[in-house]
Amino acid sequence: MTPPGISPRRFEEALHAFGAAIGDGNVFAAEDDRIAYSDHYSADETRQMPSAALAPASVEEVQAVVRVANEYRVPLWPISRGKNFGYGGAAPALRGSVVLDLSRMKRIAVDEENGTVLLEPGVGFFDLYDHLQDNDIPLWLSVPGNSWGSVAGNALDRGLGYTPYGDHSARICGLEVVLPDGGLVRTGMGAMAGGKTWQLYRHGYGPSWDAMFCQSNFGIVTKLGLWLMSAPETVVGVDLEFDQPDDLGWVVDTVAPLRRDGVIQQSPSMGSWLRSAAVLTTRDEWTDDPGPLGDSVIGAIRDRFGIGWWSLQLRCYGPREMTRAALDVIKRAFNARPVLAMKEARWERGDSPEGSPLTGVPVSFPLANANWHGGRGGHIGYSPVLPPKGDLAIEQFRRTHALYQRYGFDYHGSFAMGERSLTNVNQVLFDRDDRDMMRRMDAFFRALVADARAQGYGEYRTHIEYMDLVASTYDFNDGALRRLNEKVKDALDPNGIIAPGKNGIWPAALRDQAHEA
Amino acid sequence: MKPRRFLSLALLAACATATACGDDDAAENASAPAQRGFIQDRSSSSPAEALFVEKCSMCHRAHGMGTIILARRMPPERAMLESRDDLTADYVRQAVRSGIGNMPRISRGEVSDAQLATIADYLAEGGP
Numbered sequence A: 001m002t003p004p005g006i007s008p009r010r011f012e013e014a015l016h017a018f019g020a021a022i023g024d025g026n027v028f029a030a031e032d033d034r035i036a037y038s039d040h041y042s043a044d045e046t047r048q049m050p051s052a053a054l055a056p057a058s059v060e061e062v063q064a065v066v067r068v069a070n071e072y073r074v075p076l077w078p079i080s081r082g083k084n085f086g087y088g089g090a091a092p093a094l095r096g097s098v099v100l101d102l103s104r105m106k107r108i109a110v111d112e113e114n115g116t117v118l119l120e121p122g123v124g125f126f127d128l129y130d131h132l133q134d135n136d137i138p139l140w141l142s143v144p145g146n147s148w149g150s151v152a153g154n155a156l157d158r159g160l161g162y163t164p165y166g167d168h169s170a171r172i173c174g175l176e177v178v179l180p181d182g183g184l185v186r187t188g189m190g191a192m193a194g195g196k197t198w199q200l201y202r203h204g205y206g207p208s209w210d211a212m213f214c215q216s217n218f219g220i221v222t223k224l225g226l227w228l229m230s231a232p233e234t235v236v237g238v239d240l241e242f243d244q245p246d247d248l249g250w251v252v253d254t255v256a257p258l259r260r261d262g263v264i265q266q267s268p269s270m271g272s273w274l275r276s277a278a279v280l281t282t283r284d285e286w287t288d289d290p291g292p293l294g295d296s297v298i299g300a301i302r303d304r305f306g307i308g309w310w311s312l313q314l315r316c317y318g319p320r321e322m323t324r325a326a327l328d329v330i331k332r333a334f335n336a337r338p339v340l341a342m343k344e345a346r347w348e349r350g351d352s353p354e355g356s357p358l359t360g361v362p363v364s365f366p367l368a369n370a371n372w373h374g375g376r377g378g379h380i381g382y383s384p385v386l387p388p389k390g391d392l393a394i395e396q397f398r399r400t401h402a403l404y405q406r407y408g409f410d411y412h413g414s415f416a417m418g419e420r421s422l423t424n425v426n427q428v429l430f431d432r433d434d435r436d437m438m439r440r441m442d443a444f445f446r447a448l449v450a451d452a453r454a455q456g457y458g459e460y461r462t463h464i465e466y467m468d469l470v471a472s473t474y475d476f477n478d479g480a481l482r483r484l485n486e487k488v489k490d491a492l493d494p495n496g497i498i499a500p501g502k503n504g505i506w507p508a509a510l511r512d513q514a515h516e517a
Numbered sequence B: 001m002k003p004r005r006f007l008s009l010a011l012l013a014a015c016a017t018a019t020a021c022g023d024d025d026a027a028e029n030a031s032a033p034a035q036r037g038f039i040q041d042r043s044s045s046s047p048a049e050a051l052f053v054e055k056c057s058m059c060h061r062a063h064g065m066g067t068i069i070l071a072r073r074m075p076p077e078r079a080m081l082e083s084r085d086d087l088t089a090d091y092v093r094q095a096v097r098s099g100i101g102n103m104p105r106i107s108r109g110e111v112s113d114a115q116l117a118t119i120a121d122y123l124a125e126g127g128p
């Protein structure tokens, strides 16, 4: 297998040149390697298989790889740790691209006093957690539900966590980037050689470029600055359960102003009953009926776990006096409302760790939901962004729920509450080996995207297979944003070697073919 | 070396939600300090064990994805790889490079052949 348009002989030469740059032992081109870097949530892993992978160990090696890639016109797909499950894992949008695996680059430099870290892309959430623990550094992470991935890769794809620092890309402060021509740039205050405020002041002088390297294919990030929160004195809050699907509406309207005004500073996530059941059990424990899960099954699941139709955890972080006051405001907001159950949660400095992503503790257990259908499974992420309004949330829930039923999937949605937006995160669970289900999956996903588009909602992030589809919904002025992205792409990357197709951005040479498809 | 704690999976099953959890009353080792949530043991006492912790233990100690899923097809007390005495180095290598069930393949970029050999021997020798 070779990258598109490159002969086997030419590709062989390119691999030799890559080997000369980073050592032959770090060029992986066997069949096993190709599959290891494919999307392991795919029914057919060969569909988006790379032709090889390269694992450089330093920024100089990344630059050397990029020079070779330009010479041979080999497309590179950079990943940090490549655990982007639900969105494509390590696999490239363009089949046959060469994965540039940065997971060997694992340096960490923490500025404890200022609460920042400068890290390389290979640093995983567990690595950073261990580093902070081992060195008794009182700073907390914000982690995604799958914490097996990398701090940098997650932030660059605008991933989400559950503490006040949960909007990860918003906490980026300064990047080091290898540009498509092999040049090296530092953004923000890092643009000054020996500058003392790279991780402290975000804007820099003149245009700010950090955001340009998120969800894009304009460069390869080799160092990422990130702000970390101080370990707070207290974390207090409530665990709430709600009995009816339609409770979603008033809950969103209750939380939205608290969120907007900063009473609640983390991103709470309101999830349905399947969130627990899919991690802790398999479907056949509840029913043999492949059809939609009925009220009796839902009731049994809710009984076993003692949960509502929806569950929501709200947390406040900070000095005791402040969190106590904030909790009072929250309790007042929910007072006399039809809450099924409310349990207070409290953690204080000196207690043993609370031990969940709500306090930045990395976990892998949510990945167990891949086993919901019993066999080898996975999910695809569908995450449209809505206004934070209850009636719209209910309508979104009802339309989406009906589509789940029409296409024969178990409803698995949650609503992440941002400061001024509501992201309807869905992990559509499937069985990779059920061919009929996987066929329905594609039609279902397209129906979901079309449904959101019709409402004026767009996805915040999407799977490699659907990057063009979702990009096409951002259609103002006949796709003016796409044209702008393409202009920038062509200016920075005339040979089109960095991540062709990422987020629907194609280089000139591949564009016609992509747009037709 | 920090004290080693293996918590019961009963804790997980008792959890009301998949993101938050209350006190752990189910610690198997009564002498272990009270422990909450999904905190994992990240300790090690040899270079080989440290490598296992860095590359595998997030899924293969208590509360890990691997431990949870293995407990569905074997007695829960055998679900933790480090407590097994029947793993061969070949089997471990095969599982890592080819994937097994819901365990994703792990690439040579993430775990080199030499590192995998160390980890496989560590598990074949029955863990710590």
Ligand SMILES: Cc1cc2nc3c(=O)[nH]c(=O)nc-3n(C[C@H](O)[C@H](O)[C@H](O)COP(=O)(O)OP(=O)(O)OC[C@H]3O[C@@H](n4cnc5c(N)ncnc54)[C@H](O)[C@@H]3O)c2cc1C
Pocket: A078, A079, A080, A081, A082, A083, A084, A085, A086, A089, A090, A102, A121, A143, A144, A145, A146, A148, A149, A150, A151, A152, A153, A154, A155, A156, A157, A158, A159, A160, A161, A219, A220, A221, A222, A366, A367, A368, A369, A499, A502
């Ligand atoms: C059960 C489950 C729960 C999940 N929960 C969450 C959650 O709560 N929040 C969340 O955000 N996600 C979640 N995810 C999705 C995903 O697994 C995580 O976002 C994960 O962190 C992404 O993998 P990674 O960090 O290794 O990033 P990578 O896969 O390394 O990177 C993601 C993408 O960013 C780009 N990129 C990465 N590094 C670079 C670089 N150095 N230069 C240029 N471009 C780069 C690439 O296009 C890459 O494909 C969940 C997944 C599962 C299966």
